[in-house]
Amino acid sequence: MSFLSAFGPGSWPRVLFTLLLALAAACLCQWLNTPIPWMIGPLVVTSMVTMLGARTESWAPLRNAGQWVIGVALGLYFTPEVGALVASLWWAIALGIVWALLLGLGFGACLARWHAGHLTALSPAQLRSTTYFAGAIGGASEMTLIAERQGARTDLVAASHSLRVLLVTLTIPFAMQFWGLSGLDTLPPSIREVQPLGLLGLAALTLTGALLMQRLGRANPWFMGALVVTMGVTLCGFTLSAIPQALSNAAQLVIGVSLGVRFTPAFVHTAPRWLASIVFATVVMMVLCAGFAWVLSALTGLHPATLVLGAAPGGIAEMAITAKVLQLGVPVVTAFQVCRLVAVLILAEPVYRWWDGRQRR
Numbered sequence: 001m002s003f004l005s006a007f008g009p010g011s012w013p014r015v016l017f018t019l020l021l022a023l024a025a026a027c028l029c030q031w032l033n034t035p036i037p038w039m040i041g042p043l044v045v046t047s048m049v050t051m052l053g054a055r056t057e058s059w060a061p062l063r064n065a066g067q068w069v070i071g072v073a074l075g076l077y078f079t080p081e082v083g084a085l086v087a088s089l090w091w092a093i094a095l096g097i098v099w100a101l102l103l104g105l106g107f108g109a110c111l112a113r114w115h116a117g118h119l120t121a122l123s124p125a126q127l128r129s130t131t132y133f134a135g136a137i138g139g140a141s142e143m144t145l146i147a148e149r150q151g152a153r154t155d156l157v158a159a160s161h162s163l164r165v166l167l168v169t170l171t172i173p174f175a176m177q178f179w180g181l182s183g184l185d186t187l188p189p190s191i192r193e194v195q196p197l198g199l200l201g202l203a204a205l206t207l208t209g210a211l212l213m214q215r216l217g218r219a220n221p222w223f224m225g226a227l228v229v230t231m232g233v234t235l236c237g238f239t240l241s242a243i244p245q246a247l248s249n250a251a252q253l254v255i256g257v258s259l260g261v262r263f264t265p266a267f268v269h270t271a272p273r274w275l276a277s278i279v280f281a282t283v284v285m286m287v288l289c290a291g292f293a294w295v296l297s298a299l300t301g302l303h304p305a306t307l308v309l310g311a312a313p314g315g316i317a318e319m320a321i322t323a324k325v326l327q328l329g330v331p332v333v334t335a336f337q338v339c340r341l342v343a344v345l346i347l348a349e350p351v352y353r354w355w356d357g358r359q360r361r
Contacts, residue, residue: 014057021045021056022257026249035173036325038252039318043169046260051268056261063258064210067223067317069251072206073243074320075230077330083235086335092300096311096336097343099292100137101351103313104344107135107281108355111160114277126151128359132352134160134278137313138344142219146349159270162262164282168314169259171286173322181305182326198241205229219345223317227338252321259318285313302332310336 022042029037029044050056078086111131119127133147140161147157176182210225218224233240293307300307306329309319316337323333 011057014055015059018046018056018257022253026253035177036322038249039256039321042253042256043260046257047263050261051263051265053265058258058261062254064222066251066254068210068226069243069247070317070321071223071226072202072230073248074330074334075227076234078231078234080235080237082331086331092296093336093339097340100340100344101347103285104136105355108132110281111135111277128356130156133157136344136348138348139219139341142345155270156274159267160278163275163278164313165315165318167282168312169318172312176305176326193242194244195241202240255317289313306332309333316341
């Protein structure tokens with residue numbers, strides 16, 4: 001199969017156009033000194049032109065490669081000393097999981113109350129499943145798949161998660177920059193020094209992990225596989241290589257593009273009242289999560305900025321990238337976000353069945 005035949009008919013010009021547009025936006029944001037310019041610039045410009053009707057496209061292999069690179073880059077922070085610190089915070093991570101489940105349940109209950117009067121085409125059971133999984137703080141694709149099994153309106157669930165991640169990704173980095181928060185991490189040599197042979201070995205090991213995760217049908221296989229393998233290598237005390245900055249920037253760019261292309265004109269016209277309620281609820285969730293982070297900060301002694309990112313109701317890759325670029329406690333943020341993702345994937349459906357049973361009674 002040739003390179004061009006990997007695309008559908010007429011797809012590769014759209015992919016190229018989207019990447020060039022994203023690159024220009026990233027360079028502009030870097031010149032303007034915005035936070036995480038290589039992700040925010042592509043995310044903003046791609047979502048804007050897509051909503052205006054431009055035919056943008058994200059190529060899945062590029063998105064997977066971006067997640068692979070970011071997974072490796074984050075795993076390099078988990079030195080043995082950092083691993084011991086994260087392990088000692090197991091109780092705080094457990095509290096974060098409970099908090100996320102309760103917050104998602106409350107978000108879903110509010111959506112059900114607000115929309116019971118006008119989403120009349122949905123049965124009571126469909127309304128409950130739609131609003132619950134739209135509120136759950138988990139991966140967008142995973143929550144949408146689970147919601148489909150429960151008979152929910154998957155377009156509303158997917159729209160909720162996409163919009164929430166967009167708002168969190170755009171809001172929190174700018175808030176961190178406004179308050180002058182950055183540079184909390186002490187970077188180990190594995191983060192600073194690029195070793196060509198070590199980089200090739202790391203790529204081979206992490207590619208194997210990603211493909212294994214994909215074969216096993218795990219969530220976010222390219223991110224999680226690379227992260228888990230790199231964490232294992234680094235926790236054992238081996239320093240193979242850092243990730244070149246240009247490669248990290250490119251990974252952020254394609255992840256930003258993959259988020260931005262979701263916001264099609266059809267998305268804008270999907271239940272405007274539903275989208276407005278998601279915006280309002282997301283703002284409230286961010287405020288509540290910031291308050292929860294301040295409480296955890298007082299209990300753990302960690303910097304509030306680190307725990308704000310760890311507790312934020314955004315996507316794992318987006319929050320971890322923010323922590324990496326601003327150097328705000330990358331291992332702690334990654335541990336909080338990864339553990340929450342895994343726990344929500346496991347527990348979201350059982351919690352829904354319990355809540356649905358209570359509502360029926």
